[in-house]
Amino acid sequence: MTFSEASYQQRRKKMPGNTYKIIELVGTSDKSWEDAANNAVTQASKSLKDLRIAEITKLDMKIEDGKVAAYRARLSLSFKYHE
Numbered sequence: 001m002t003f004s005e006a007s008y009q010q011r012r013k014k015m016p017g018n019t020y021k022i023i024e025l026v027g028t029s030d031k032s033w034e035d036a037a038n039n040a041v042t043q044a045s046k047s048l049k050d051l052r053i054a055e056i057t058k059l060d061m062k063i064e065d066g067k068v069a070a071y072r073a074r075l076s077l078s079f080k081y082h083e
Contacts (some may be wrong), residue, residue, distance in 0.1 A: 019081040020052060026074050033059045037073040050080035 027040025033056075041054055058074040 010054075015080045020078045022076050022078045024074065025077055026072055026073050028042045028062075028070050033071045033073050036071045037075060039076065040073060040075050044079075045078055048077075048079045049082070052080060054078075066083055 023044075025040040025044060027036040027043070029035035029039055037054065037056055041051065042047070043081075045051055055076045056073055057076050060072050061068050062070040062072065
């Protein structure tokens with residue numbers, strides 16, 4: 001068994017039978033991309049439970065008058081699905 005296969009098997013043991021939903025969010029900030037991503041997760045955590053993984057899929061900036069006006073981070077966010 002390779003390292004990645006062993007790692008996969010360990011993760012499977014920790015997550016038997018769970019289902020996760022993935023949504024896309026865009027966070028914004030006038031300070032940084034990191035702050036934009038953090039803002040998206042913080043806001044999502046107010047209404048979603050059991051947040052698991054956030055993957056940054058795109059970074060961009062809003063430009064006004066030739067200057068950066070806002071940083072934007074697009075995330076794929078997973079959370080545990082409960083019926």
